[in-house]
Amino acid sequence: MDENFQEEQFTGIINFTPPLYKQRYQFVKDLVGKYKPKKVADLGCADCTLLWMLKFCSCIEVLAGLDICGSVIKKKMRRLSPLPADYLQPTERSLTITLHHGSVAQKDPCMLGFDLVTCIELIEHLEESELEKFPEVVFGFMAPSIVVISTPNSEFNPLLPGVTLFRHPDHKFEWNRVQFQSWALETARRYDYSVEFTGVGCPPRGMENVGFCTQIGVFVRKYPQNSESAQSEKPTEAVYKTVFKAVYPSLKDEKYLQNAVVSEVIFTAQIIKRSLLDHLMSEPEEYNDDPAERKSKFQPSVNSFSENLGKLVVEKSVEPFVNGNVVYIPLRTIFSFPKVNQLCGTFEKLCKFVAGRVTLSSDGSAVMFSAEHENEENWLTDFSYKVQLK
């Protein structure tokens, strides 16, 4: 909820480096790095900056944001959309990002099953009635393994020039450490969580007694959730409005996996073909039938595009060969390339993926290419295709 530029206005005395909002987000990022949650929800996600940072964390597969203000979410939400690169090279992990418009004082089943719920600079914006319902919604209903709550530490305020009552006009309260900790301990006790206190934004030298500028409570659920009993009483009625949903391309999706396999197979096969033909054409006098000799010649050129190719083992029976005007590259050879191998897992899967998408030999064991050189530049003559095509 914080507009993040508060520090900037306080020229002079207090100047946090990196800025305080970044320190808060970094704190969450570090926590994610430590606990590796799969599903993370940010309550009071505002302009989605934290979510945007978290989408780069490879452990996270589900990200959700909730805010009471629909327009502030919409302002920047598109930066959570997949990037062109995500389509060009889909990753193994799946990622779904959903944004909801709604109140933390209300329960909605879409918030169930999360591992980590973050409430960064949220609670101080809540009206008294909302704050009352908040623990039940977050700890009682959502009941994630970890909850992070940050809020201003009012003891720090005298150090912030210009702050008269609260740091932000929308704040309904700002607590000192005792107030926050007693609320947190009481909440943790009621819902069987343990809580530890920390913060970001160190006070200046000599003023250490005021504590962190932002105080943070990290709540960890004491017992694994007895999901059956807990879930049964939960209402199923949706009250939040979904304003954004992005499903990232992932290799877990068969469609993307097959595309990736087919691309990789054809690309790999072409490299093999090129090096085979180059080898046949450039050094015919040195050519001999010793497979070891051929292998050693063949390898360096394949080595070119992946450092892992040193591991490549070319079995004699699955060597590519030229027959007439056709190059045959056995699927077994292609399968032995780490990238292909990694994508498919099993040889059977490879066969299944390429069937119908790649030209195969009659027995289906090899990829077929015309032995003609592909990339000849016809245009480099006066008389060319280009002329014929205008």
Add this chain to the structure above:
Amino acid sequence: AQQALPSQPLGPQQPQQPCVPPAAAAALGGRGRQRGPPSVPQGQDERRPKGLQISEELQQLSLGDRGGRRKDFHDLGVNTRQAIEHVQESKTGSSGVTVKLTTNYFRLTSRPQWSLYQYHVGYNPEMEARRLRSALLFQHEELIGQAHAFDGSLLFLPRRLRNKVTEVFSRTRNGEDVKITITLTNELPPNSPTCLQFYNIIFRRLLKMLNLQQIGRNYYNPDDPIIIPNHRLMIWPGFVSSILRYEEGIMLCTDVSHKVLRNETVLDFMYSLYHQVGEQRFKDACAKELIGVIVLTKYNNRTYRVDDIDWDANPRCTFRKADGSEISYVDYYKMQYNQEITDLRQPVLISQARKKSGSIVPGPVALIPELCFLTGLTEKMRNDFKVMRDLAVHTRLPPVQRQREIGRLVDYIREDDGVQKELSNWGLSFDSDLLSFTGRVVQGEKILQSGRTFDYNPQFADWSRETRGAPLTCAKPLDKWLLIYPRHNYDAANTLLQSLSKVTPSMGIRMNDPTLIEVEDRTEAYLRALQQCVTPDTNIVFCVLSSARKDKYDAIKKYLCTDCPIPSQCVLARTLSKPQTAAAIATKIALQMNCKMGGELWNVEIPLKQVMIVGIDCYHDTLSGKQSIAGFVASMNQTMTRWFSRCVVQGRGQELVDGLKGCLQTALRDWFKWNKCLPSRIVVYRDGVGDGQLSTLVDYEVPQFLDCMKSVGRDYNPRLSVIVVKKRVNTRFFAQSGGALTNPPPGTVVDVAVTRPEWYDFFIVSQTVRDGCVAPTHYNVIYDTSKLKPDHMQRLTYKLCHMYYNWPGVIRVPAPCQYAHKLAFLVGQSIHREPNQLLSDRLYYL
């Protein structure tokens, strides 16, 4: 530790050298808050808030209004028609038969009296930060409304506030009260350029709302890509759109666009290049293949042009973040985007941010090859027949399909509630049907060849069959010529000779046996043969090439176009070796050789007398990025069958126009030599004019032409017409034939509805296409004292499209443009300096 690539092709020597000049690093950090490293384009990168982005565009908009610094892609400010007297009343022609057409335009039906109101917003006390200014202003959303665009000081609203000056108060979070004064400064009528640009900004906002991905200037749908694994290509379908004022009001023009993305990173590409060319040529090859290429970064949605490769830098180099701390690229990308850089020896790409866009201040930006995807096609791919063929299958949509795809965008807009709401906020709405109107198909041209007249089916726009084997208008003999071939291509050379001797007699070409020269298949061997055997009376040199090696071709062309000016014909042995096509190919080659030696093939009837036609096109050497070449051709006779040519080669930063003036002077001198008089009319067809360059042409180039004519003689005052030719337009026309949509027939002329009221412009569809949609060519007459009726101007233009001797049919542009293009291309690709003037009276560049 950094054994990522055993062969170490990319290994720089100094590991810790900062690779971006500190000045740049400092410059790039310029935005208020630290957003990460300055020299690396990241922070701004998380896509900017929509509101802000608009504001930035707005800022540019307002800049453009003041000083014209913004590139005006649509040439909105250029009003040339007002100075052309004879088209004040009407610029439309009347000849031909009418044809019902539809086009990819949608009428914008804006609210009546829709004006844009521009306000100045002042703060007291003064507030510096733009975001703060914005936040304070929008505390009064009830006053301002949902629809607004604000750049920190200029506010645009679709409605008028009650008072001319409005004062409101906001409170900062520090509890400080700020007085905001909103003053109406301008009311922009719906047709004003600013207002039009504003429509475009809003429309882009809509496309973004539709979840389309912006790449460059257009928007694409990534959900259903077309994959071409053979070439590691991926195609995203998308839309290109613009809103402008046309003859019949403000309209949205939208067309299908395809973005070609490549499934490989710059590093992948470098690896395979290394193994193709070897270590020695590696760096040169990288520079050649990569500089000028547009890359897309993995971690954000930005594109950059590669301007340089820093081989002394690597991912371990550090840069200074805006907060003053040093961090290495590898750590930075890991921390910020969780991107692993695996090869720590790769170099760093440098991109020069050219203009201020958003928070990016001009200056060098460093990019890591492993984190950059290649986009678009390389010149090499573009010229690879197989790549283009595979692409065309997916990108050349026939009329029906194209119309369906265009309609899809309209459906998207209609079905999306958010978009509808945004539209209604601004009070905008679009017609849902494509614009329909009536065009004309002008009469086909008869082909005259050596006293005979040939009729052909105008629907096909091709007379190759009708004129095959017929005597040429002017045949040049092959009395003394050379045939150079490598030993192993003896058969191809022999086949060629036999075929030529069969096909040439009927054309009227007298042919002696050539001097046969067998050479080793090396460039030096060809050159030595040329040096030894070419004499001044050699008619032409024929080179059979075993493979498409560019260096060999370039060397031959360079020698025979500069040092030793003799026409030459280079053909791949493979082209000649197929027996079933040998005769057809020999025919085409004979025609081409005849033109190169100064012969003439055919002509069309040109009623205008004493007119010199000029064609100009430019070639920009994107690879070296240094040279631009202008090809210049001018007709020398009444039938437009003989063309004088010159070429201007210039370094970066030089103005083209001075060179062109010299070209025109020599052309007039030559004309005088041939015709014993000076032309009374000059018609210039100017191709190669980029978006937004029109005003430069009007303000500088045209006056130079006029100057040049004055310098020829005191009383010399010919009538001048200057026509800008544009092939790359998004306009498409569909003809309705029996309920189905088809391509309009060749000769279709459009000078209504979708032309621009402030210009004397028209479209002609002159060519046919085998598949896909035919693209009309746009002609904009920017200067005209000819007094020619629009009808005649259009007919003259269409006639000239019949005169390109490399193609026995109608082409997309007037022949002089295509000749100028061929010349500039040859010089830019192979010769790199102005060819010998002794060749200037022949079409040696075909």
